[in-house]
Each structure stands twice: as C-alpha cells, then as structure tokens.
Amino acid sequence: MKIYTKELLIKELRSIRDMGWILSRRGKNDGAVGNTLEDLLGIEENNLPIPNAAEWELKAQRKNTNSLTTLFHMEPSPRALKFVPSILLPIYGWSHDKAGDKYPIGEMSFRQTLNATGVSDRGFSVKVDRLERKVSITFDPSKIAERHSEWFLNMLARGGGHFEHYPYWGFDDLFHKAGTKLHNCFFVRADNKVENGKEYFLFNEILMLKKFSLEKFVEAIESGDVYIDFDARTGHNHGTKFRIRDKKIPDLYAESVVL
DNA sequence: GGTACCTGGAA
C-alpha cells in the first residue's frame, strides 16, 4: 500500500481533478463518490476507524446533494446495553416502509437525525453537558407529533416510553475518535452526471483542512451544526453517525486552503 | 450471524 504524504496527496488529487470525468467504480451505491476516489488513490476499502491515508482523512461528496457529510461513526454508551439493536430499533422503531416487500415482514426501522437545537417529531433530541463532559440523547414523549400517535401507542405496548438509561457519548471518547480520524482532512466535492445508466464524477473542488479543533467540535454540537444520525433497520445497522452540513466543515478546523 | 465500523444518499 502506498504511503501518502500531504504533498503526494495534493499532487494526486490535483491529477485526479485534471483527469476530467471519471466513471464510477461502484454500482448502485450511495458511497460511490467516496469509494471511487479511494480506488483512484489505490486505497483499499476498509472499515477501520482511522484516517484513510497517513494522517489525512479523505471525504468526498456530490455537489448536487443537500445531504449531511458523515464525520465518523460511534455507537452510544453504555456500550453493554447495545442501545440501537436492543432498544431503539426493536422498541422505538417502526415498520420499515419496504417490510414484506424488499425486506421480510416484521422488518423494523429506526432512523433519526438529531441535533441540539431541535426536537424530532418522535420526541428525540441532543443535549451537551460540559460539566459531565458528555453528549446525550434525550427523549420527551410530550413532543411526539400527532402523525406519530399510532407509533407512540405501539412503542408503549413494546415497553418503551421512558429511558432507564440515556444513550450518551463521553467527551473523551468523542475526542479520541475525532482527534485520531479527522485531525487533517481533504474534502473533495464532485460534479456528477449519469449517462446510459452509468455515473461519472468530476472531482474538481478540493479543500485542504488542517488541525481539527475539539473545542470547535463541541461548539458545533451545541449550536446544532453537528447532527447525530441513527440509521438502523432489522437486517442492517448502518451505525450511529456524527454528521455536519458541508459548508460548516471548515468551521471545525483551524486552517482551510482551497487547492 | 449480530454488532459496529466504513463509504455515502433521497424526497
């Protein structure tokens, strides 16, 4: 495997930018833009919680999306409770839209995109406690929207309605994860097009971000810029993600340079 | 085979 320095990454990313339209290396896969960039750099797909290349993390995104950018994945504490697969999905989940169709009858879904400045229509939110040094998920049944009243009753029948323990992430765990994975980052935005059913990317906007700030990260959680995103169905827990709007990514770093 | 990570989306 190639060892990448910052200088080599800059050179290769500029070279990729100059290659023009590049056929996606992956089929129907939402992550194709990032997977294709990694393929071009010779980085094998992995699920290791480390930067992609040396001390540099790579992030790619299609320009024509409003989606959040995923910073990293981390399941909440207390880890022993296995909150998502044991509690949130089976008790607080709902029938997946494609249950009995693409998925088996009984397939459940628990998807929530939460931040500290709002409450979801199922009553979940995010709270930052600097004294206890943790980020917690809160649940307030009184905030559940009318359209979810049937879900609410089903959830009560399954034994839900209040948390005995709240899912949380300790600052130290978050800082270790973010500090090791995101310390330096290339954020590449790509134009994309589909011709004859095949997707092409033009990796033509490259941003170099240096020195991830843990304090700015906490501030971004408090201000609602960082989201916590649950993404599980019965057959596949995609994991719990910390995500952010692309325009806010540079706010997490001490230095940003357009290449 | 369940759990927890990785890469990212749509209306």
Added chain:
DNA sequence: CTTCCAGGTAC
C-alpha cells in the same frame, strides 16, 4: 429544513 434511507467490511 426534517424524515427516512443506501451498499460495503471486520470480527
């Protein structure tokens, strides 16, 4: 904006 969602791998 919020609500809900995709295909991968390691162990």
